Amino acid sequence: EPEVTQTPSHQVTQMGQEVILRCVPISNHLYFYWYRQILGQKVEFLVSFYNNEISEKSEIFDDQFSVERPDGSNFTLKIRSTKLEDSAMYFCASLGTSGSGNSYNEQFFGPGTRLTVL
């Protein structure tokens, strides 16, 4: 069964460093998402991406964050200058049909990348 993959599974970085989190969505999916979950808090939407551009972003997704789909398969989240409060699990998701013909689609999540900022 197709799945969303993410690398690395755990990233440790120093405050102020740039990190790139990588995701490989399910091929033929068209919408891609990044979420984060700070330990003990709810899952938060960061950004959605469609047709090679950002379609929606939350207040969290400020100028320190960027996303791109550099080669048609990878979907990356870059944090330019990490802060301690960026420590969280980052989940990528892609949106595709559930196979039932219903146009309201089902998200498939990756396993997440745990980012630790020291």
Added chain:
Amino acid sequence: ILNVEQSPQSLHVQEGDSTNFTCSFPSSNFYALHWYRWETAKSPEALFVMTLNGDEKKKGRISATLNTKEGYSYLYIKGSQPEDSATYLCAFWDTGNQFYFGTGTSLTVIP
């Protein structure tokens, strides 16, 4: 900031008991409601995508209902099994293509 609430926050039931929990969301700008099952150390697994008021979906012993006019959805588990132990998340998908997750209900089924 849009609020999606789930209750209860946690639940312990005996094996074989049936249980249910609630997701409350805004009744405006509704596009879809998603239910996920999230086991520790795994990624959320989609259970249901619900779109129409009055929708009822079923997958094995798990079913869900949707009321978009009053802004709530119920998830039911019939005859709970230990393997049902997980966090159950709902996510409200608005017409602006944003997802808002609830806080989750943590279910523990005691053998």
